[in-house]
Amino acid sequence: MTHTLLLLALSCILGYAAEIDRKTFSMSLPKGWTEDKKEDMYDPDSFVFFENSESCLFTVIVGKKSAGASVDNLLNHQKQAWQKKVTDAKSTELKRWSKYEGKGYEIEGKAQGILRSRARIFGFENDHHVCVIMELATPGDFRTFADDFEKIRQTFKLK
Numbered sequence: 468m469t470h471t472l473l474l475l476a477l478s479c480i481l482g483y484a485a486e487i488d489r490k491t492f493s494m495s496l497p498k499g500w501t502e503d504k505k506e507d508m509y510d511p512d513s514f515v516f517f518e519n520s521e522s523c524l525f526t527v528i529v530g531k532k533s534a535g536a537s538v539d540n541l542l543n544h545q546k547q548a549w550q551k552k553v554t555d556a557k558s559t560e561l562k563r564w565s566k567y568e569g570k571g572y573e574i575e576g577k578a579q580g581i582l583r584s585r586a587r588i589f590g591f592e593n594d595h596h597v598c599v600i601m602e603l604a605t606p607g608d609f610r611t612f613a614d615d616f617e618k619i620r621q622t623f624k625l626k
Contacts, residue, residue, distance in 0.1 A: 489511055490626065491625070494622045494624065495619070499615075500517050500523075501517065512529065523602075523603070523612050525602055525616070529596050529625070538597045538598075538599070542570060545599055545601060549588065552578055553574065554580050555577050556574055565620035565621060568591065569590050569591030570591075571600075587603075593625050596625055600623070602619075
């Protein structure tokens with residue numbers, strides 16, 4: 468009996484997602500996802516990439532309103548950068564991401580002219596910060612990892 472409880476407790480711990488708690492945001496990171504700390508622009512509180520072993524990428528960009536950051540500037544910069552990376556782009560406007568209202572786009576096209584990719588880029592703000600979220604994957608991986616993206620959306624909090 469004790470061995471069974473120990474194994475059960477251990478399996479729960481091993482299957483447990485990582486809790487990310489930063490100065491500017493918090494969220495639960497699904498099992499199998501990692502934080503890319505090697506990116507040149509990496510900053511744990513304002514520019515972070517999380518990825519899984521497939522094509523999925525989740526990016527968090529946070530700026531301070533007091534420093535002049537705006538949703539429009541951050542959002543437009545990310546949208547333009549993504550549109551330069553894809554051909555045959557189709558764009559849909561978004562007004563909500565999880566519990567947040569704001570503005571954004573879902574853009575789908577062919578990355579490097581070959582691989583169909585989709586990006587959801589969404590910006591919102593609170594009293595102190597502006598935030599742009601980017602979800603990126605192939606359409607197939609968006610379906611396969613829909614629960615992972617949903618877990619991130621449901622647990623994400625801008626501080």
